[in-house]
Amino acid sequence: ARKCILSGLWKNELGSNMTISAVNTDGGFTGLYHTAVTATDKHIRVSPLKGSQKPTNQRKQLTFGFTVSWTFSNSMTVFVGQCFMDDKGKETLKTMWLLREEVSSPGDDWKATRVGTNIFTRIK
Numbered sequence: 701a702r703k704c705i706l707s708g709l710w711k712n713e714l715g716s717n718m719t720i721s722a723v724n725t726d727g728g729f730t731g732l733y734h735t736a737v738t739a740t741d742k743h744i745r746v747s748p749l750k751g752s753q754k755p756t757n758q759r760k761q762l763t764f765g766f767t768v769s770w771t772f773s774n775s776m777t778v779f780v781g782q783c784f785m786d787d788k789g790k791e792t793l794k795t796m797w798l799l800r801e802e803v804s805s806p807g808d809d810w811k812a813t814r815v816g817t818n819i820f821t822r823i824k
């Protein structure tokens with residue numbers, strides 16, 4: 701059966717897109733993330749991502765995680781999820797994410813993390 705491959709171009713339901721480079725032998729990958737939305741009034745630029753996946757030789761519907769370090773800021777998002785493939789070979793990445801924004805004091809730590817879900821599909 702065909703297996704999910706993370707490398708390539710993906711988009712999510714927010715209109716964001718990401719490019720994932722080739723996955724290396726230990727499951728590591730890098731890429732670029734272009735978010736369509738932001739919780740800050742700063743101008744958001746394309747940001748680097750780094751992640752890893754379970755080696756595909758063991759899984760058709762692999763699990764993965766990656767981190768986006770938002771350019772020119774001290775905020776970060778981690779995504780974790782799984783690739784699902786339908787019987788036509790169409791891949792879907794179902795993910796959950798945590799967005800950590802920088803806050804000025806420990807007293808504000810309680811409000812520093814947002815959580816959500818994203819579904820990614822391939823851009824042909």
Ligand SMILES: O=C1N[C@H]2[C@H](CS[C@H]2CCCCC(=O)c2ccc3ccc4cccc5ccc2c3c45)N1
Nearest residue numbers: 714716735737738739740770773775777797801818
């Ligand atoms: O495709 C998707 N897009 C959204 C979801 C999960 S990630 C999220 C986009 C996050 C963009 C970075 C951001 O908002 C951001 C960037 C820089 C910031 C600098 C300083 C901040 C200070 C206070 C609050 C912030 C909130 C978000 C921030 C930043 C700050 N999926």
